[in-house]
């Protein structure tokens with residue numbers, strides 16, 4: 001009898017936008033199948049909002065909607081716990097709690113969850129060892145899991161490098177450029193940042209991304225704006241701004257309400273980055289496209305006015 005292929009569900013939200021290639025390739029290499037929830041729509045947002053507490057950020061509400069969409073569709077849903085990559089390299093605390101949250105919220109569903117735990121600082125568990133443990137929990141040997149991780153990590157890094165190179169080309173184009181400073185899951189989600197980049201393109205503006213930079217270089221440059229910022233992704237974004245603020249006509253600080261790290265970091269950016277117009281745009285589930293478009297339209301007008309083009 002043929003062995004059943006294990007099916008792993010990947011919620012299309014939060015760290016999916018950073019690790020999709022790593023995850024997909026890892027499971028593929030181990031002979032497993034992945035299933036990804038559909039892009040965020042109104043139903044996913046509504047479902048996630050109903051499952052989350054009011055204080056949860058919009059990104060987390062959307063995440064729970066995606067987990068709900070996968071319940072019953074796969075053998076396991078991947079919900080990683082990524083705490084930190086070492087000292088002063090922390091992730092938002094939401095990424096520590098999502099496995100407990102998902103198991104609790106869906107405790108009566110019968111759905112099984114799969115996790116890996118990255119905590120370099122306290123447990124001395126880096127990403128590679130965490131993936132090996134996850135592979136073993138699925139019945140693979142440590143050797144096979146390590147090999148799959150190495151292939152997957154290589155694929156992820158080369159995918160990110162290609163995307164960075166594509167964005168680097170955007171800076172060379174003629175025309176107004178606006179740098180979007182946001183977590184990738186905010187920038188790329190159709191119900192959050194995607195509408196911002198779509199609007200900019202329609203208005204003839206070239207959108208570029210602060211997180212689409214070489215991550216190691218960005219972590220170093222991030223110190224120019226804040227030597228003490230402890231959040232890994234925020235520091236990468238700070239580094240992206242430090243690297244490209246002279247190449248753009250404006251910066252949009254785009255965040256999901258209520259976001260603790262962004263509230264602090266975006267305030268810091270508005271105080272420390274001078275000489276370029278900055279728009280602080282905070283999205284919540286009620287934002288709607290009309291309100292966002294009005295703010296973007298006036299921001300573009302301000303840039304044109306300052307550049308004497310209006």
Ligand code: SF4
Pocket residue numbers: 057058059060092093094095183256258259260261262
């Ligand atoms: S960084 Fe902000 S938007 Fe992202 S999960 Fe944490 S609180 Fe939510």
